[in-house]
Amino acid sequence: MKQRITLFSVLNFFLMLGVVVITLYPFLYMLAVSLSESTFVMKGAVTWYPKGFNLAMYKLVFDDPRIMQGYLNTILYTVLGTAISLTITAFGAYAITKKEMVFAKGFTIMVVITLFFSGGMIPTFLVVKSYGLMDTVWAMVLPNAVNSWNLLVMCSFFRGIPKELEESGKMDGLNEIGIAVRIVFPMSKAVFSAIGLFTAVGLWNDFFTPLLYLRDVNLFPLSVVLRNIMLAGQMASEATSSQGDAIVSESLKYAVLMVSTLPILLLYPFVQKYFDKGVMVGSIKG
Numbered sequence: 001m002k003q004r005i006t007l008f009s010v011l012n013f014f015l016m017l018g019v020v021v022i023t024l025y026p027f028l029y030m031l032a033v034s035l036s037e038s039t040f041v042m043k044g045a046v047t048w049y050p051k052g053f054n055l056a057m058y059k060l061v062f063d064d065p066r067i068m069q070g071y072l073n074t075i076l077y078t079v080l081g082t083a084i085s086l087t088i089t090a091f092g093a094y095a096i097t098k099k100e101m102v103f104a105k106g107f108t109i110m111v112v113i114t115l116f117f118s119g120g121m122i123p124t125f126l127v128v129k130s131y132g133l134m135d136t137v138w139a140m141v142l143p144n145a146v147n148s149w150n151l152l153v154m155c156s157f158f159r160g161i162p163k164e165l166e167e168s169g170k171m172d173g174l175n176e177i178g179i180a181v182r183i184v185f186p187m188s189k190a191v192f193s194a195i196g197l198f199t200a201v202g203l204w205n206d207f208f209t210p211l212l213y214l215r216d217v218n219l220f221p222l223s224v225v226l227r228n229i230m231l232a233g234q235m236a237s238e239a240t241s242s243q244g245d246a247i248v249s250e251s252l253k254y255a256v257l258m259v260s261t262l263p264i265l266l267l268y269p270f271v272q273k274y275f276d277k278g279v280m281v282g283s284i285k286g
Contacts, residue, residue, distance in 0.1 A: 063281035081141035139213035
């Protein structure tokens with residue numbers, strides 16, 4: 001049976017095509033400028049493909065020790081922070097879903113309250129400082145380890161798992177931790193992938209937290225290094241050319257942006273299968 005081509009499908013196709021073009025063009029433009037010769041950039045001749053293929057800007061980026069140190073720090077914060085966040089969120093959500101847990105409803109109410117009210121930046125800063133976390137890796141991963149919304153989403157997902165599976169685990173001699181680790185968590189790959197991706201993207205792009213808690217430049221993540229480069233032009237002197245430093249500096253900034261953005265974009269295809277299911281959590285009732 002042939003599928004009919006309707007006016008709606010045609011309009012929908014061109015609408016989605018327009019959205020794709022609007023979304024992809026900035027990345028294509030940045031990539032093209034970063035790979036083009038400075039002469040073409042100065043003339044404004046670069047659109048969506050590079051002219052005068054040139055890898056000099058990327059060589060400068062990867063040769064700069066600040067960039068590579070920031071890269072390593074960002075990877076460390078992202079991996080460690082995502083692992084800690086998922087672990088705490090998963091066990092916390094599993095505990096709240098247990099009716100036999102003492103004050104389970106009270107904990108849920110407290111979690112909901114934090115969606116609308118928070119202690120604020122200054123109290124949080126004082127807490128981090130009082131625990132001696134300033135200028136440490138833990139200042140980047142512990143203060144925001146638990147997101148209340150993610151906790152409630154994971155609770156909703158866990159409640160949808162058949163109780164018969166948990167009862168069968170108890171009959172096999174598993175305790176609550178064993179049931180969570182061996183039965184509930186393996187069946188929750190969708191919500192783990194969705195929340196894990198959101199958490200990883202937030203940690204990868206975070207620059208406000210390190211500005212508050214980090215003073216050692218060797219601990220700065222890539223976002224802060226990138227900010228310093230783009231605002232202060234610290235690497236512009238390394239990319240001088242006869243056409244002027246401003247144009248070359250623009251190419252260099254785009255090269256740094258591409259280097260910092262591509263890794264987290266390439267992560268999505270590997271979790272897309274589970275991510276699509278995870279974002280639908282709570283959308284179907286009954």
